[in-house]
Amino acid sequence: MTSPSNDRPADAEAIRLQLRSWPEVEAYLSTRKGVILPLGSTEQHGPTGAIGTDALTAEAVALEVGRRTGVLVAPTQSYGMAEHHLGFPGTVSLQPTTLLAVLHDVVLSLARHGFERIFVINGHGGNIATARGAFAQAHSTAAARGLPVAPRLRCQLANWFMAGPVMREAQRLYGDREGHHATPSEIALTLHLEPTLRGKQRPLPDPAPAGPIHGPADFRQRHPDGRMGSDPFLARVEHGERFLDLAATALSEDLRTFLS
Numbered sequence: 001m002t003s004p005s006n007d008r009p010a011d012a013e014a015i016r017l018q019l020r021s022w023p024e025v026e027a028y029l030s031t032r033k034g035v036i037l038p039l040g041s042t043e044q045h046g047p048t049g050a051i052g053t054d055a056l057t058a059e060a061v062a063l064e065v066g067r068r069t070g071v072l073v074a075p076t077q078s079y080g081m082a083e084h085h086l087g088f089p090g091t092v093s094l095q096p097t098t099l100l101a102v103l104h105d106v107v108l109s110l111a112r113h114g115f116e117r118i119f120v121i122n123g124h125g126g127n128i129a130t131a132r133g134a135f136a137q138a139h140s141t142a143a144a145r146g147l148p149v150a151p152r153l154r155c156q157l158a159n160w161f162m163a164g165p166v167m168r169e170a171q172r173l174y175g176d177r178e179g180h181h182a183t184p185s186e187i188a189l190t191l192h193l194e195p196t197l198r199g200k201q202r203p204l205p206d207p208a209p210a211g212p213i214h215g216p217a218d219f220r221q222r223h224p225d226g227r228m229g230s231d232p233f234l235a236r237v238e239h240g241e242r243f244l245d246l247a248a249t250a251l252s253e254d255l256r257t258f259l260s
Contacts, residue, residue, distance in 0.1 A: 015066035017074045025113070028072060033116035033152075034259045036073045037106065038062035039131065041080030041124035044088035046182030046207075046227040048200050050190050051090040053182075054080065057189045058123030061160040064248035065121065069255055074110070077102065080127045084213045087220030096130045103134035104141065111142050111149045118155040119255050123186075131157050156258050161186060163250040166243055173239060179230025180210040181223075185243055187232040192240025203233050 013019050017035070020028070040055025050056065055078035066073040082093040094102065107118050120131060135155035142150040160166065161183075170178045170185040178184060191198050207227035213219050 010067050010070040015063070015070065015073050017072050020072070025072070029114045032071065033114065034071045034255070035110055035115045035118060036062045036066050036071055036255070037110075037118060037120045038073065038076040039080065039103075039120050039122045039124070039127055040076060040078050041082045041126065042078055042090075042092040043080075043082035043085040043124070044091050044182075044226045045187065046230070046232055047204065047225045048202060049182045049187050049226075049232055050194070050197055052078065053186055053190050054123035056123075056193055057186055058121050058160065060189065060193050060244060061123075061247045061251065062121040064244060065252050065255060068248060068252045071119070071255060071259070074106070077106070080124045081130050082124070082126055084126070084216055084219045085226070087216035088226055096133075099127065099130045100134045100137065103131055104138045107134065107138035107153075107155060108141055108145075108147075111138070111147055111153050114149055116149050116152045116154065117259055118153075119258055120155065120157050121251060122157055122159045123161065125159070125161075128157065128159065154258070156254075158251050158254055160247040160251060163247050165246040165250050169242060169246055174231070174234050176229070177231040177234060179207060179228055181228035181230060182226060182232050183230045184232050184235040185239070188235035188237070188240035189243050190240065191235055191237045192244060198237065201233055201235060204231070207231065 038058040040058040045053045055076055059076040062073050079092055079094050081096050081099050082091055085091040086093055142153050174184050207229055208223045210228045211222055
């Protein structure tokens with residue numbers, strides 16, 4: 001069985017898996033079985049947004065959830081399924097089969113060591129279907145390999161931008177101008193996280209509305225500046241701080257339920 005952590009905030013470094021030694025991880029596993037995996041993407045976010053928006057935001061939310069719950073946070077998977085953004089320089093995408101294989105192997109590696117609950121905090125909508133497929137395959141592989149943890153292995157996908165309180169706050173602040181990509185809510189969070197991004201925001205023409213996506217060239221033609229119905233100029237640093245707190249609060253509660 002997994003053990004929910006207490007609610008005392010943890011030291012920021014203590015919850016980062018890459019800063020722990022293997023004996024420390026082994027000791028952690030003697031009392032706790034959960035781990036957080038941030039999942040993002042490296043893709044265009046309109047003419048003013050950072051290429052790394054989805055990875056930056058997923059990692060920030062994951063680290064804050066880890067700090068609040070004491071659950072270890074694995075290194076961020078910064079490359080996601082962003083094929084439709086490849087018409088814009090700087091985008092780096094994994095094909096769905098590649099991302100599925102990566103997530104499958106990460107889950108299996110963690111399960112081999114005794115992690116029973118894999119909580120993936122995701123920052124990119126294009127990852128959702130592939131991540132769920134990876135979880136299903138990982139469960140089957142764990143059972144087929146006879147891993148001791150297999151009967152108790154569970155994976156859960158938590159999309160921070162779809163948390164109820166986050167969506168309600170975005171609607172209150174931005175209404176229909178939140179849009180669907182390069183949204184002011186995600187841009188606001190990056191402004192809070194990275195001061196060097198704050199001088200890049202500027203008023204933009206009305207964006208192309210959201211619509212069907214039929215590959216990189218079609219996306220670039222329909223959405224020439226990369227936005228889908230969004231107005232990132234509305235983003236404010238203080239909004240980003242609020243979104244981080246709302247997302248971390250909601251996902252921390254989801255994680256505690258998942259662990260128990």
